[in-house]
Amino acid sequence: MVTMTYGEAAKNALHEEMQRDPTVWALGEDLRRGGVFGQYKGLPEIYGPDRISDAPISEAAIMGVAVGAALSGTRPVVEMRFADFALCAVDELVNQAAKARYMFGGQAKVPIVVREPMGMWRSSAAQHSQSLESWYTHIPGLVVVCPSSPVDNYGLLKSAIRCDDPVVYMEHKNLWALEGEVDNNDPLPLGRCRFLRKGTDITLVSWSATVHETMAAAKTLNDAGASVEVIDLRTLWPWDKERVFDSVKKTGRLIVAHESVQAGGFGAEIAATVSDVCFRELKAPVKRLGAPRVPIAYAPPLEDTVRVTAAMIAETARKLMKM
Amino acid sequence: MTADPRAPQAARNLDLDRLLAHHKLMWRIRAFEEAALRANTDKLVLGAIHPSIGQEGVAVGVCSNLRTDDILASTHRGHGHTLAKGADPTAMMRELLGREGGTSNGKGGSMHIADFSVGMLGANGVVAANIHITAGAAHAIKLRGEDRVACSIFGDGAINRGPFLEGLNWAKVFELPALFVCEDNGYASTTRTADMTAGKGPAARAEAIGLPAMEVDGNDVVALDEAVRDAVAAIRAGGGPRFINAKTYRLTGHTAADPDGYRARDDVAAAWKRCPITRLAQTLADAGVRGDQLASHERDAIEEMDAVYDDAKAAPWPPLSRAFADVQDVGDPRNGAY
Numbered sequence A: 001m002v003t004m005t006y007g008e009a010a011k012n013a014l015h016e017e018m019q020r021d022p023t024v025w026a027l028g029e030d031l032r033r034g035g036v037f038g039q040y041k042g043l044p045e046i047y048g049p050d051r052i053s054d055a056p057i058s059e060a061a062i063m064g065v066a067v068g069a070a071l072s073g074t075r076p077v078v079e080m081r082f083a084d085f086a087l088c089a090v091d092e093l094v095n096q097a098a099k100a101r102y103m104f105g106g107q108a109k110v111p112i113v114v115r116e117p118m119g120m121w122r123s124s125a126a127q128h129s130q131s132l133e134s135w136y137t138h139i140p141g142l143v144v145v146c147p148s149s150p151v152d153n154y155g156l157l158k159s160a161i162r163c164d165d166p167v168v169y170m171e172h173k174n175l176w177a178l179e180g181e182v183d184n185n186d187p188l189p190l191g192r193c194r195f196l197r198k199g200t201d202i203t204l205v206s207w208s209a210t211v212h213e214t215m216a217a218a219k220t221l222n223d224a225g226a227s228v229e230v231i232d233l234r235t236l237w238p239w240d241k242e243r244v245f246d247s248v249k250k251t252g253r254l255i256v257a258h259e260s261v262q263a264g265g266f267g268a269e270i271a272a273t274v275s276d277v278c279f280r281e282l283k284a285p286v287k288r289l290g291a292p293r294v295p296i297a298y299a300p301p302l303e304d305t306v307r308v309t310a311a312m313i314a315e316t317a318r319k320l321m322k323m
Numbered sequence B: 001m002t003a004d005p006r007a008p009q010a011a012r013n014l015d016l017d018r019l020l021a022h023h024k025l026m027w028r029i030r031a032f033e034e035a036a037l038r039a040n041t042d043k044l045v046l047g048a049i050h051p052s053i054g055q056e057g058v059a060v061g062v063c064s065n066l067r068t069d070d071i072l073a074s075t076h077r078g079h080g081h082t083l084a085k086g087a088d089p090t091a092m093m094r095e096l097l098g099r100e101g102g103t104s105n106g107k108g109g110s111m112h113i114a115d116f117s118v119g120m121l122g123a124n125g126v127v128a129a130n131i132h133i134t135a136g137a138a139h140a141i142k143l144r145g146e147d148r149v150a151c152s153i154f155g156d157g158a159i160n161r162g163p164f165l166e167g168l169n170w171a172k173v174f175e176l177p178a179l180f181v182c183e184d185n186g187y188a189s190t191t192r193t194a195d196m197t198a199g200k201g202p203a204a205r206a207e208a209i210g211l212p213a214m215e216v217d218g219n220d221v222v223a224l225d226e227a228v229r230d231a232v233a234a235i236r237a238g239g240g241p242r243f244i245n246a247k248t249y250r251l252t253g254h255t256a257a258d259p260d261g262y263r264a265r266d267d268v269a270a271a272w273k274r275c276p277i278t279r280l281a282q283t284l285a286d287a288g289v290r291g292d293q294l295a296s297h298e299r300d301a302i303e304e305m306d307a308v309y310d311d312a313k314a315a316p317w318p319p320l321s322r323a324f325a326d327v328q329d330v331g332d333p334r335n336g337a338y
């Protein structure tokens, strides 16, 4: 059992995977300086410029080169710096990485991990704050992962690197310094949710940084006498349907909370599927909590006004439970 | 560095066996494209096909200088490149018809024709996307310390997309074993490329990024063969990426469905006289090769590709389950992730 930050956990995972498999390499802007969030610090000295490679400010080339290199026997870890910048490389990710295996009839796979730091962080405003995870869940061929804690960032990054599919791996920028215990050295399975709390009255599903808001809400509700089940989805595609269904069938109530825009968000997919499959067990309508459909503002009070907070989650839960 | 156009072909030191092989291969490409056009007329090719009739010189001049384990990434107009890289025309034609046994098992069609077993990493439906993929393949080759070369062939329209700048810059920064060939046929679909391109053209742009670049007549397969041979040798020896602009002309419409109304008939007729196959045949005849030997290349090629087309017509559709295969391992739709 070791305590480490979310950022260190990812670094340790990458370090161990690079040690284990000489075909793993990372590429991105400023990686030789340890990455913009320090998530690669120390690795350049160990692995040299070939395996921790700097890159020009050419996001499309970074992604496209990774595709070509993955089709040619290596396992690139792509650093996009901010999820927002990955939009400069959408063709390379969506039309190339996600399609190559299928359209070439299975002749090759594209084992890349695309790290896209996401989310609101210190007044970063409209072009450095977005949570676009739902976009990628819409693309056949991609796996989408959004870890919320050091232990998951460690174990899921390991699995993402070992996975033969292109994985969009979205770390939350506000979690880099979060400390937590990492209690094993093994990869964690992709596509599996984590139960953070067991309960019988209501199910709260979330992922990424919103998990911490959800846990705070659950504590308030628990103190008020409700038995709350909290699920950290961890992987958005494939999402752990069966466990979510089982939970909702037990509690009869569901709130899905996420930082990204609510309209067209992945919460809608979960809500629709659960409403369909668990209709008879539901005691209340399924609720979604996401951001209003506005860009993210710079001034802290304006930024805060679009956040999904613990208070909002608790309030919505109370209404569903008629507390 | 421009090949001297005044040097008479007969004065060059010709390797007749090699040129005969080129002649034969160009005819095989021509006959494949003609068969594909027929399949299109017969309504058996369902999607778009982009014939390379008139551009066979580029496919042959470039690919004849690549080893099987060298990498090629191509464009929407990729049949000739794929065939010249060594792919099996039977599997290719089945792919065009969407049949079982196609290169991509019927899932890609003409625009995604690929044969990884001969280093052909795919035609691409997105103009210029193959430039990055080539840089990536070259990057992997360098990381692995191999002596292979990665090559991409793209059109003159592709030089106005970002990957041309980003990919060439990347290849030069990392001194990758990559050859970039612009198949400059003067048009991008229905638009004259020159009307939409600023500056001095593909080679000048490549040179500005630091790649040794040359202009070659892509319809003169003797000249192109030499130019590519030298470029590939320099690249394989660790000399970094290079660029070749191969001038050519597309003798058909942009796609099989394109009536080609934007080019003067006289221009097209004149271009037929510069057809790379005719030109090489003339060179070979001048060097003493008998006419019936050259004619047999044409005849054999047509016979081969007729049989290829007949085979494809008789081939079954892929099983429906194939639609769900090869999507992804984690979240495989066949295991309930939908």
Ligand SMILES: Cc1ncc(C[n+]2csc(CCOP(=O)(O)OP(=O)(O)O)c2C)c(N)n1
Binding pocket: B050, B076, B077, B125, B126, B127, B154, B155, B156, B157, B158, B159, B185, B187, B188, B189, B193, B254
């Ligand atoms: C990114 C992108 N934009 C547009 C198209 C549509 N398109 C297909 S081929 C083509 C013309 C390409 O011209 P060029 O690169 O010169 O190749 P050529 O067709 O002449 O061989 C266009 C515009 C596309 N496939 N991809």
Ligand SMILES: [Mg+2]
Binding pocket: B155, B156, B157, B183, B184, B185, B186, B187, B188, B189, B193
């Ligand atoms: Mg063109």
